[in-house]
Amino acid sequence: MPPHLDRHSGSAVIAVDRNYVPMMEIARRKAIRAVATGRAFVLDPATLERHGDFRAAMSLIIYPHAQALAESKLLMGRVERRVMKRDHHTCQYEGCGNRATTVDHVIPICQGGRTTWQNLVAACLSCNQSKGGRTPEQASMRLKRIPRGPRAHLFERFEAILKEASAA
Numbered sequence: 001m002p003p004h005l006d007r008h009s010g011s012a013v014i015a016v017d018r019n020y021v022p023m024m025e026i027a028r029r030k031a032i033r034a035v036a037t038g039r040a041f042v043l044d045p046a047t048l049e050r051h052g053d054f055r056a057a058m059s060l061i062i063y064p065h066a067q068a069l070a071e072s073k074l075l076m077g078r079v080e081r082r083v084m085k086r087d088h089h090t091c092q093y094e095g096c097g098n099r100a101t102t103v104d105h106v107i108p109i110c111q112g113g114r115t116t117w118q119n120l121v122a123a124c125l126s127c128n129q130s131k132g133g134r135t136p137e138q139a140s141m142r143l144k145r146i147p148r149g150p151r152a153h154l155f156e157r158f159e160a161i162l163k164e165a166s167a168a
């Protein structure tokens with residue numbers, strides 16, 4: 001199963017830093033190991049208090065000492081590779097289902113566009129070339145969705161877990 005599907009299956013555990021800010025999703029097995037070795041603690045999503053039994057419904061864990069490490073991990077890796085992963089290696093231009101082999105600047109650099117998560121999308125070579133140095137508007141092309149930052153889905157899942165716990 002590709003990693004992006006696994007991530008949405010609900011089996012991954014969200015790790016938060018000492019300020020309860022979600023920092024990453026990690027595999028359940030890895031989360032159990034971190035808790036068993038005392039590096040992390042299970043959180044009860046209803047109260048955000050530490051949970052005694054780590055084999056209970058584990059959806060959140062806290063790394064009280066790992067804030068610095070988490071930040072460096074988030075910044076690791078080339079942004080292009082991570083944009084490809086975010087966009088599932090699929091061209092992000094509307095009406096195109098091609099596999100993406102390039103990363104396109106939505107607002108081209110020559111028009112002041114920057115190399116940021118919000119300005120980069122996965123694109124197939126054909127869309128990228130026909131768009132050229134134009135904005136999507138100038139090229140009469142539309143994006144399938146607004147490009148998001150690296151942790152957007154993480155915050156969404158975190159909020160869903162908290163909401164579900166408080167409703168129970």
Ligand SMILES: [Zn+2]
Nearest residue numbers: 091096124127
């Ligand atoms: Zn395309």
